[in-house]
Amino acid sequence: MPTERLEHELHAIEEKLPRVAGAAAQPNASQALTRVFDQAFKEAANFKDEYVSTEHLLLGAANQKTIQPAML
Secondary structure, three states: OHHHHHHHHHHHHHHHOOOOOHHHHOOOOOHHHHHHHHHHHHHHHHOOOOOOOHHHHHHHHHOOOOOOHHHO
16 A cells, blocks of 8 residues: 555645644735735826736836835
8 A cells, every 4th residue: 555655644744834824824915015006006097097007017116115126
């Protein structure tokens, strides 16, 4: 039964891996990225564009005063 042994060993390894539970388990955008998105939607609305595109995101990022790449 080599496959059963392999399966048991894999489960044992899996149990040792770190886990995240609760509300922290949901990935969220940073506050800085959320502000960029919010501004990008405003820019699209200003141009009466139907979709948010790259230029809106760039304008949204440029509008932020204290944005750093690591914050995104």
